[in-house]
Amino acid sequence: MAGFDENIVREYFELNGFFVRQLRKYLVQSRKKRADEEIDLVVYNPNAPLDGAPGDFQLFSADMVKVRRAIVVVKAWHSSRFTPAMLKSSSRVFDFLKKDVLRNAESYFRFDDSEVDPEVVSAGQFTKILVLPSLPTSDPLRSESIELLKAGGVDGIITFSTILENLLRNVEVNHSYQKSDLLQLMRILKIYDMVKEPQLNLFNE
Template sequence: MSGFDENIVREYFELNGFFVRQLRKYQVQSRKKRFDEEIDMLIYNPKADKKIRPAGFQLFSNDIVHIHQAIVVVKAWHSSRFTPAILRSGTKVFDFLKKDVLSKVNDYFDFNEMDLGKNDAVFKKILIIPSLPSGEPHRSESITLLKEQGIDGIISFATILESLIKSIEINHSYQKSDLLQLIRILKIYDMIKEPQMTFFD
């Protein structure tokens, strides 16, 4: 189901003004990933105001509009709890931060073609996860571990799904996107409601 989860993330970034490049259309299962297979997608927002930095480590939709470019890795462990123990357990969460992987990122973005200067050639490293632990000290401990490994920010699936649901208008037809069209149909038949004024982890 990783392809489906990545499509959810892709739709989210595209609706928020990003160009998205999905680096592969296949899933690696029977062998160890090559270093060029660790990153799920690249995102690029030409309209981002690079002078404004996101306020926190956990990113929301009003934060990501200030991100110029980033590498994104999706960890769709929907049925598992994300804890500090998982981060320490060698689950390969941080494999995309290895030097061999990051050294290829500039080639992926092709800065010469984009006519970007050296000061612009800085990319964020974003991790998509189900959620952070809600209680302390596990929440703070998880954030510290992620930062120490070089993660610049995380986005929860709840944030992504909330944004997608809010963005879909029932009087529009989204025939070019199965996911968005499904959300529209579910909203038409009152199967899902607009997210309430609550904050998601």
């Protein structure tokens, strides 16, 4: 069963033109996670270039047009401070990068489009994205965190602040979002002036 945080991330990718496969999760404490349960989302943007890849490690909404296929894992540590020590002490952060997990990711979308290059369809061509509350804002903690994530095989991270900012910007008060509880809630909050559209420099971490 998908959690609230994963649903936020799903809404974000769908709003940015991706087809999204959200993987079913089971709350069973007595067994080890299966390979397919390490991944939260598999996303596919048919409008992105075949050889598209994000430029920087920290991704923003403008970078999404460059991402064609990605596996996405959500780490919703909203009340925890993200540090290199957390990465070093929790190896499970990188479980979604194991070879058997990446092999499973290939089966989540079937590509019948003749325009898709077979080389791009290989599991190795997935962009591997981690969703985090934030990165440390100052060095050396920030640089060390990025290096640890890169060394672990992560291709890019996107923060919840970037995701929420993008959702707030794109929710329109004169449009009903009956199929999305999250977007409908954001719309109602904007109607009653409970939230304001974020300033350009509000979420810049």
